[in-house]
Amino acid sequence: MIIFNHENFMSERKRRGASLDVAALEHTFKQYRFHVTTYNDLTENNLFAELKKFSRRDFSGSGCICVAILTHGQDNGYLRAYDTRYWERDVIGCFDARSNPTLVAKPIIFLIQACRGHQPAAVVEGVPKPVRTVELDAIVRLDKYRRPMDSDIIMFHSSFFGRASIRVVEEGTWFIQTLCEQIRLHAARPLREAVQKSSKHRRSKGI
Template sequence: MNHVKRGKACIFNHENFNPNLDLKPRAGTSKDRDNLYMRLRELDFDVTYFNDLTFNELNTEIIKLASEDHSDHDCVLVALMSHGDDGILYAKDQQYKPEKLWSHFTSDQCPTLAGKPKLFFIQACQGDRLDAGTTMLPRITETDSPSAVAYKIPTHADFLIAYSTVPGKITFIT
C-alpha cells in the first residue's frame, strides 16, 4: 500500500437494541470497539466509530463513506459489531442483510476505490450453535500465483469480508 493515506476506517458498534427486537445488550462490546480503534490508529487509519445506530443512520454513514474521494487512500475498512443470525445483522432498530454494508463500494459506484482493498470485518453471531473446534497439526504449503499481462476486474473485486464465526455459530465478545 503506497498511497498518501492508509484510508478511512469506520467502526459500527451496537450494544443496545430497541426492546421490540428482544435482543440482550452486548456487554463488553465497548472494550472491543476501543481496542479495535487503537489498533487501527496504530496502523495509520483515519478512524471514526458510531454507537447504536438505527439502520437508516448506519446506511447514511455507509453511503457517506462510499461517496468520499478515496484517491489518496490505500483502502477502506468497515467493522461491524452487533447481534446477527444466519444471513442477517442487527442495527439498533431492525435487522438487515449484510450485503447492505458493502453494496455501495463496488467499482462502478465507488470508482476511487477500484482496484483497492475494501475490508469488512463483522463481529456477530450467525446462528445459535457453539463451534467445538478441532485440533490441527501444522503443515507447510506452497502457493504459486500466475501473472497475467492484461485483465479485467469484476465489480466486486478486491473485497475482504471476514466474519468472527461461520454460518450457524455464535460469536464471543470480550
C-alpha cells in the same frame, strides 16, 4: 475506517463489553495512520445514511478502507441495528466502484463481529494431514479476463456459518481482541525489516 458499534438495542439484549472492542480497534488502527470514525447504536436508516456518505468519499489518497460492524447477528447474513435487522450484502453493495471510481483497486476490509447462527463451535480432536492436490475449478475455457467488482473486498467474520461468536464481558470479543493483538505484534515487522535493509544498503554504499 468506520466502526458501527451496537451495544444497545430496542428489543435485543445488551452487548456488554462492546466498548472494549471499539477501544481496541481505534487504538490499533490509529497507530497505522487510519482515520477512524465510530458510530454507536444507530438505527438501520441512519446506519446506511452514514455508510453511503462514507462510501462516496474521494479515496484517491487512501491506501486501504476498513468497515467494522460489531453487533448481534443471525443466519443468512443478517445483522442487527438498534431498531431492526439488515442484510450484510447490502453493506457490501454500498462500495461499488462503478459509482465511485476512487474505489477501483482499493482494498476494502470488512470486519464483522456478530453471530452467524446459534450453534456452538465444533470441536476437533485431531488435525489430518493436508491434501496437496490442486486443480482448476473452471470447466470451460476462460476468455478475456475482466476484473470482478468485488475482487478487492476482504471479509473477516468472527464465526463460521451457523455458529455463535464469543464475547467476554470483561475483555471484549475473542475475534476483535485477538485481531488487534496480532496486528500490534506483526504489522510493524515488514516496516522494520525494510528500514533495516535500507540502512544496511546505505552503509554499504558509504552514504
